[in-house]
Structure formats: structure tokens, C-alpha cells
Amino acid sequence: MESNGIVPDIIDVAPDNFLEVVYDDELKVDSGNVLTPRQVKNAPVVTWRTNPNQLYTLLMTDPDAPSRDAPTNREVRHWLIVNITENNVRNGQVLVEYRGSGPPKDTGLHRYVFLLFPQKKYIESIMFIPSYDRGSRMKTSTRKLIKEFDLMNPVAGNFFQAQRLSQKPSER
DSSP states (O other): OTTTTHHHHTOSSOOSEEOEEEETTTEEOOSSEEOOGGGGSSOOEEEOOOOTTOEEEEEEEEOOSSOSSSOTTOOEEEEEEEEEETTOGGGSEEEEOOOOOOOOBTSOOEEEEEEEEEBSSOOOOOOOBOTTOOGGGSSOOHHHHHHHTTBOOOSEEEEEEEOBOOOOGGGO
8 A cells, every 4th residue: 555655645554454345246456456437336345354342444535536646635435334343344334325436537547445444432423425425525534534533543455446538439
């Protein structure tokens, strides 16, 4: 994560463990591999080595909005789930519904970063951002989230990259 600028762009310390992220039962996220927005339109299955007595927060964020060279909307929050027990994302509380990658065309590769944070306590929140809401996702900050929810350093992470290319005349 250091070599791809995730540290220090969004977090101060890289996680020690790998977060397994799999789309549609076969497509694995693998430390910066390039995937298309179409391949990641549905929420993935996320697994990790877990501590049975620990609560977790799962975050997916894009630090490269509108582009990596000019990230004036840094960060865009794509998914946020808190109070996850064991290794079951579905039993957590969804605060931000999943939204796949959707970088503007011709803005280059964007990094889509998954981070898993151990929680110090149960998180009480009434926040809910549906998948169709774009505006509330912009200009967020992983560092502010860590402070707001009193999270520990991330214990696992992974990321992929995606871009939207100009459409061919036959695709318009």
C-alpha cells in the first residue's frame, strides 16, 4: 500500500494482513490489479482472519476523485459497514450502501481501497447513505472516520484500480 500511495494518501499505517475481496464468485481483488466498472458493479464477498470477540468496520473508498493528479473531492466513500461480528459482513450495520467504481472518463486509474478496522466499542449511528446518493459520498476522509468512530489502525486491506475509457462510436 505504501508503493501505491495509499499510505500516506488516506491512512498513516499499512495493515499487516490481506483482505480477501471477491466479485461474482471468481474475480479477485489483488493488490492493485485493474478491474472494469462493469466487473465490480455488485458488492463483493469480503473475508479475513477474524477474532471471534472483535467488532469490525469495513470501508471501501476512492481517494482519486475526480483524478489521481487532482483529487479535489478526495475521498469518495463507496461502502461502509460497522459492527461486523466474526467474518460475516451481512450481519453488520450498513451506513453507506455499496456503490461500484464509476470514475469519470479520461481521468486515469482510480484506486479503490478496502480497509478493515477493529472497533474499540459498538458504534451507534443513524447515518445511512443509499446506493443512489452520490453527493453525500464526496469529500470524505478515512482519517476523520477513524477519529469519529474511535477505530484502531486497519488490520487488513486490499485494493484494485479502475478507469473509464472513452467510449467507441459503436458503444454510444
